[in-house]
Amino acid sequence: MGATKLSGMQKQVLSLYRGFLRAARSKTTEDRRRIEMIVSTEFHKNSKEVDRKNFQYIEYLLRLGTKQLDQLKNPDMVSISSIKVVTSKT
Template sequence: MSPRSGLQREVLSLYRRALRMVRTKPPSTRAKFLLFVRYSFHRNATTISPRQVSVIEHLMRQGRKQIEMYEDPSVKDCWVSKEMKEWNERT
C-alpha cells in the first residue's frame, strides 16, 4: 500500500473528528448524526475526482466549519433527508 498524501491524511483526520463529534451527542440522535456524516463523506468521495484538489480543499474548509458548528454542545439534533435514509437502507 502506498503512503497517503497530505490531503488524504487531512480528509481522514476530518472524518475521525466528525465521528468523535457523533459520540458527544445524545444517544437518541447519534444514529442521525452518524448517517449524516457517513452519507456526506461517501457522496463527496464518489462524485469528486482525487485530481480536483481545489474542490477537495474547499470541501475540507466547509466541512471543518460544519463540524465546528455541530460540536457545539447546544446542538442536539440534525436533519436527515429522505435520500440519506434511502442510501442507508441500501448499504
C-alpha cells in the same frame, strides 16, 4: 505491505471524518445515530463523486467540513444537514 501511502489531503479528509465521528459521540444516542448516518453518507458520496485531482474543490469541502465540525462541537447543536444545489450543465 499493501497499504498505499495516503496523500496529505487524504489524511486531512480522514482526520476530519474522525473529528466528526468523535463529535457525534457527545450527542444523545438518537442524534448520534443520525449524525453518523449523514456524515458517513456525505463522505462516501464525495469520495466517489469528486474527482481526486480537483484539489480546489476538495479544499473547499475540507474548509466547509471543518466549519461544520466546529459548529457541531457546540453542545447545543443537535444535528447537521447539507443542501446540495444541483446546477444542470445545459
